[in-house]
Amino acid sequence: MASKLLANLIIMGSGILGRAVLQAYRKAIENANKSGVAQETINNIRRASRAMTEQEARQILGIPEHATWEEVMQKYDTLFGRNAQHGSFYLQSKVHRAKECLEAVYQKNSPGNS
Known part of the structure; x- marks a missing residue:
């Protein structure tokens, strides 16, 4: 009961x-x-959620406007690796988004895309 x-x-x-x-x-x-x-x-x-600007991407990676794609990738690899080991996921994602933004810019400006 x-x-x-x-x-x-x-x-x-x-x-x-x-x-x-x-x-x-x-x-x-x-x-x-x-x-x-x-x-x-x-x-x-x-x-x-707005898209990252080219200038913001260059500031994040710390590269000048006249940098080559190889310099961009070298800087990206360095920063992405450092943040993977000792940094934060947020900074790592910002570095990755900056590389993606610049990749689109470099592909658009490449001589093969006319």
Whole structure:
């Protein structure tokens, strides 16, 4: 009899708790929409996903505008390797994105692509 009572209390309690969590979630979304936090978050995501510029890529890799592709790859290998061993994944990904950006620039400007 006691186990049946305990089971009923657990089931009722979890149902009440579940409804309270759902209600709190709905209220949080409603408040976010009212205060503009949701729109600001969307704008931040859009800003963060923008493409890297050539100048930014050159600054990250520390190379001048007249650098050859071999110099770019040498600098990339050095920075990527250092961050793989002792750095952060974030910096490593920035180095990789910079190389990808410059790769597109160098391919576009190569003599074979006219």
